[in-house]
Amino acid sequence: MTQAFIDYFARNGTKYGLAAAQHFFISIAALALACAVALPAGIVCARTKRLRAAITGVFATLRIIPSLAVLLLCIPVLGTGMQPAVIALAFLAIPPILINATVAFSSIPLPVLETARGMGMSARRVFFLIKAPLALPLTLAGFKTAAIEVIASATLAAYIGGGGLGTIIFTGLGLMRTELLLIGGVSVALFSVAADCLLSFMENRVSLSLFGK
Numbered sequence: 001m002t003q004a005f006i007d008y009f010a011r012n013g014t015k016y017g018l019a020a021a022q023h024f025f026i027s028i029a030a031l032a033l034a035c036a037v038a039l040p041a042g043i044v045c046a047r048t049k050r051l052r053a054a055i056t057g058v059f060a061t062l063r064i065i066p067s068l069a070v071l072l073l074c075i076p077v078l079g080t081g082m083q084p085a086v087i088a089l090a091f092l093a094i095p096p097i098l099i100n101a102t103v104a105f106s107s108i109p110l111p112v113l114e115t116a117r118g119m120g121m122s123a124r125r126v127f128f129l130i131k132a133p134l135a136l137p138l139t140l141a142g143f144k145t146a147a148i149e150v151i152a153s154a155t156l157a158a159y160i161g162g163g164g165l166g167t168i169i170f171t172g173l174g175l176m177r178t179e180l181l182l183i184g185g186v187s188v189a190l191f192s193v194a195a196d197c198l199l200s201f202m203e204n205r206v207s208l209s210l211f212g213k
Contacts, residue, residue, distance in 0.1 A: 100142025
């Protein structure tokens with residue numbers, strides 16, 4: 001088995017690098033798109049209870065839809081390739097980011113905000129100096145959840161021609177080659193673990209700087 005791994009990387013090192021780069025790009029692009037939608041929506045939802053209940057309810061329901069189903073449903077509208085894969089994965093990443101951002105901004109203690117306003121701080125300064133820092137740890141936790149889900153689900157992008165490490169896994173399935181399954185699967189697992197470690201470190205550093213714990 002070890003020799004099979006060596007032979008694969010000797011012959012397909014460039015293809016593996018391309019697949020890993022595609023997987024990384026798809027994941028980052030999907031998370032960036034999800035943040036662009038979910039963070040402003042979460043801030044708005046935190047201000048209105050009715051809107052909060054409606055929107056978070058809808059996106060909480062979306063979380064139970066299987067990743068592959070979301071990807072396949074996008075094909076009739078968006079076609080195949082990397083772009084529809086990014087959009088489909090963004091839909092999977094929006095719920096945890098949106099829900100955590102909504103909870104984070106809506107749970108800021110009212111006395112803290114009243115004290116800031118009493119000191120003469122403008123709404124803009126209150127948001128950037130008080131609300132955003134206090135909401136950051138919980139929002140980061142939602143982003144971490146979304147990142148791990150997207151990295152794992154990005155393997156399915158190969159089903160719709162999006163590339164990534166999923167191509168290695170599905171090739172291994174088709175050819176019944178265990179080494180390809182292990183190479184693709186372990187690579188995705190390492191990507192997920194690396195993302196979890198990095199974001200957990202950032203989350204801990206933010207919590208330590210804000211709350212001293």
